[in-house]
Amino acid sequence: MPAIPLRDKWAVTLSFQRSADRIRQASQFLAGGVSSNFRLGISPTPLVFDHADGPFLFDIDGNRLIDYYLGMGPMILGHRPEAVAEAVCRQIERGILFGGQSEVEFEAAELVCGLLPSAERVRFSSSGTEAVQAALRLARAVTGRGTILKFEGHYHGWLDNVLWSVAPPPDRMGAEKAPVPQPGTAGQDEKAGERIEVLSWNRLDVIEERVGRGDVAAVIMEPAMCNTGAIFPAPGYLEGVREVCRRTDTVLIFDEVITGFRVGPGGAQKRLGVTPDLTIFGKAVANGFPVAGLAGTAALMDEFATGRKVMHGGTYNSQSIAMAATVATLKTLKTPGTYQTLERQGKRLMDGIAAALRSAEVRATVTGFPEIFHVGFGLERPPRNYRDIIASDRAGYIRLTTALLQRGVRILERGAWFVSTTHNDDVIDETLDGLRGTLASL
Numbered sequence: 311m312p313a314i315p316l317r318d319k320w321a322v323t324l325s326f327q328r329s330a331d332r333i334r335q336a337s338q339f340l341a342g343g344v345s346s347n348f349r350l351g352i353s354p355t356p357l358v359f360d361h362a363d364g365p366f367l368f369d370i371d372g373n374r375l376i377d378y379y380l381g382m383g384p385m386i387l388g389h390r391p392e393a394v395a396e397a398v399c400r401q402i403e404r405g406i407l408f409g410g411q412s413e414v415e416f417e418a419a420e421l422v423c424g425l426l427p428s429a430e431r432v433r434f435s436s437s438g439t440e441a442v443q444a445a446l447r448l449a450r451a452v453t454g455r456g457t458i459l460k461f462e463g464h465y466h467g468w469l470d471n472v473l474w475s476v477a478p479p480p481d482r483m484g485a486e487k488a489p490v491p492q493p494g495t496a497g498q499d500e501k502a503g504e505r506i507e508v509l510s511w512n513r514l515d516v517i518e519e520r521v522g523r524g525d526v527a528a529v530i531m532e533p534a535m536c537n538t539g540a541i542f543p544a545p546g547y548l549e550g551v552r553e554v555c556r557r558t559d560t561v562l563i564f565d566e567v568i569t570g571f572r573v574g575p576g577g578a579q580k581r582l583g584v585t586p587d588l589t590i591f592g593k594a595v596a597n598g599f600p601v602a603g604l605a606g607t608a609a610l611m612d613e614f615a616t617g618r619k620v621m622h623g624g625t626y627n628s629q630s631i632a633m634a635a636t637v638a639t640l641k642t643l644k645t646p647g648t649y650q651t652l653e654r655q656g657k658r659l660m661d662g663i664a665a666a667l668r669s670a671e672v673r674a675t676v677t678g679f680p681e682i683f684h685v686g687f688g689l690e691r692p693p694r695n696y697r698d699i700i701a702s703d704r705a706g707y708i709r710l711t712t713a714l715l716q717r718g719v720r721i722l723e724r725g726a727w728f729v730s731t732t733h734n735d736d737v738i739d740e741t742l743d744g745l746r747g748t749l750a751s752l
């Protein structure tokens with residue numbers, strides 16, 4: 311692959327007119343011109359892409375954009391990594407979907423179990439949303455209890471029984487000690503939320519009291535909250551949750567769809583030193599291929615196969631191309647030095663952003679892991695949970711994302727930045743130049 315020249319003219323204001331036109335035209339056939347509501351309402355327009363390579367996206371207006379969306383997180387090795395592309399091409403020659411097992415699937419399972427501390431067994435799915443459902447069903451089956459606890463600001467997929475209080479309106483969310491669960495969409499089955507209770511995250515007193523009653527099937531959480539901010543658990547919080555769950559035979563589920571294989575080979579659980587009973591992973595595990603999964607103790611996971619024979623299915627589960635991508639991604643991630651590179655580059659970017667904001671006298675926090683971090687405009691101190699994040703200046707941040715896009719850097723409007731192994735010094739310097747120029751122009 312020839313080296314791609316880096317842009318040097320930061321005054322350029324890119325146009326996205328063709329994207330805007332094509333979205334409008336395509337809306338006659340594709341609802342809203344998109345296939346996920348998370349791609350709607352982006353300023354100045356949802357984009358239409360032609361191709362991607364390394365840290366760059368190329369859109370149909372002919373713009374080259376430095377990409378910090380990374381497909382909403384999966385592209386940890388950047389776009390089109392050779393090892394993954396080759397493995398996928400080789401697998402296509404051997405067949406796509408067998409309706410049965412394959413060696414490449416077994417290899418992927420063994421790799422996952424070798425990396426994630428909580429994984430003695432694994433089952434693959436095609437999306438995080440589905441793997442969450444398998445986890446909740448399994449927890450209810452083994453405990454014989456119905457109630458699931460989730461937390462404000464945590465996202466576990468788009469289905470009716472978990473889409474509660476992901477972004478609750480501040481005037482309706484109730485008191486911090488007793489949040490009022492808020493549905494996430496029109497058409498949501500309210501009955502599906504009857505056995506979900508919502509708590510404020512990062513408050514050990516609250517969860518100890520609730521789980522201590524002994525009637526909860528499972529606690530599900532992002533061990534570090536990355537759908538709203540990128541927030542570490544308070545010291546002792548995860549350990550405390552682990553303890554009360556163990557004491558009451560409550561299943562502890564970590565949803566590591568974002569953090570799994572991204573913040574380290576063993577995910578957030580390894581990095582933070584607390585092992586759940588079940589783990590949901592996805593995104594970075596297959597660098598863009600639709601793979602997710604549920605992993606956990608043998609005692610729990612074998613309930614899918616023996617004992618209660620808890621139902622889990624899916625035509626496309628462990629589809630062989632996706633499994634080949636999983637094996638190639640995990641093997642590449644296991645290569646010595648990979649996470650050190652990610653850490654170093656991500657830290658460089660975080661520090662550079664914090665410095666640029668300071669010198670532009672913009673009040674903001676830059677928090678999280680080097681591989682996935684969050685910029686919170688208007689915040690005085692690192693946020694602790696959803697209620698702190700909503701004080702951030704979202705409109706101001708969207709002005710930044712829009713202006714930065716016009717200088718060729720694409721970042722998520724919710725404040726998250728994802729970093730890949732291909733974001734090298736030159737790309738990061740170019741990003742920081744763009745950021746400084748954008749802050750000056752704003």
Ligand SMILES: Cc1ncc(COP(=O)(O)O)c(C=O)c1O
Nearest residue numbers: 437438439465466467565567568
């Ligand atoms: C923590 C978490 N859980 C679950 C999901 C749902 O995964 P998917 O979009 O693959 O269904 C997501 C998606 O962003 C997520 O971030």
